[in-house]
Amino acid sequence: MFDAGRHSVRRAMAALAMEGKLSVEQGRGTFVEDAPKLNYHVGRRTRFRQNLLSQGFEPGGETIAEDIVPASPAVAEALGLAEGAPVHRLLRRDMADGVPINLGFSFQCAIRFPDWARLRREGLSVTEAYHAHGVTEYFRHSTSVHSRRAREEEAELLQQHIDQPVLVVRKVDVDGQGVPIGHAEGIWAASRVQFVFEGVDDGPVRFPHRGGDAE
Template identity: 45%
Template sequence: MKSFERVVRSAPETMTKTSLPADWRTVETCLTAEIRNGRLSPGEQLPPEPALMARFAVGRHSVRRALAALQTRGLVQTLQGSGTYVRRTELLGYRLSERTRFSRNLLDQGREPSARFLRGAELVAPPEVAEVLDLPPGARAYNILRLGFADAVPINLSNAWYPARRFPGLLEACQAGGGASEVLAAHGVDDYLRLRSTIVTRLPTADEASWLDQPATHPVLVVRKVDADLSGVPITCSETVWAGERVQLLVDNERPPESKGRAHQEMTDVDR
């Protein structure tokens, strides 16, 4: 009689129902094979836990351990309240330019942008923030933490600072689910430019990995940037942590010709 080990090894990897006992490693192996051979395609939702338990004749603990192993390897992602999905293999190309805008960046690629306000506060600006925003010592600033999504998948975590005196009401607007752009426009900043961007890579903190729903062993991309109004006065600085396995950053060295013309006209209008 064949040993149990030999039976498991000879079992088809893409079987629809397992008639023999299996442990979490067998569940992981079979699901890995189905992801690799395309039976489970990128973005597809895996069957719910009860269905996997019935298929492989295992308990809930074995299914969850197998899914955790797949997630650690970067093959699937589990979205709270939604389910477990095969990770998309294509990277989102996020462009960094003089006029970088999150929503427009994603919409241009056929992705649905959204954001979630996580927390915010009005604080005395730390010295390094005050220096970047050209604020006097003791000036207050809003600190806003938001999570950005593409097609409901988390892709970035933004930690931004804004001068509180110049933009009163910004914190309340963000807490209510609105964006900062409306408040900026209400205070005369209809348009703004990127002064500089600094890009580094590192491993995420435990909180960052949790928010971005990625393994703590996978690197993230970090963009530190400063934006200014059209007269060159800084209006915000931020550090944005991007999920490195889902996003690639594309740096545009020059503005498109039509953008240059528009910027020139806008700056001329401001000078007037």
């Protein structure tokens, strides 16, 4: 129709895919991207499900892999556990209106939360899984964000172009007494989400397995 060469069309398609306007799915083809663009609010009471529902998106997700592993030094420090303590490690993919927006690992103490993996696999939300273990309230203590290029397997699971960036979000949640209960590292599709940070003051966080309270 426009008398454009095949090479020019390929370059144009690649540029549109990098901008997030097209979705290239290997083995299926190229599609106009209709992924949601949502504002994800991060505050003291950050909740994935509430974030999406409040903006008219249907939350969803699936557990891709799960196991119990010894806590690495970084995970042990984040959760206030002894290094090598057993922790649940879940790899999940979260959705908004059926479109992948987040992929990441989460860690919870396997002793305090023995049924964590099963409850999440059965579809309970994080809040519901904590309630089942007697945690009636929890809060976001810390969040860090940086960007990088997506890795091949991440781009495939997020259904985005390999050259599109991702946002790496690390967080720690604490219970009502300030004890760390959850640590996660999420890989977010940068073209589909914008993070909005709200001012909080959580106070000290307790690390009972480290020989006292710490801030």
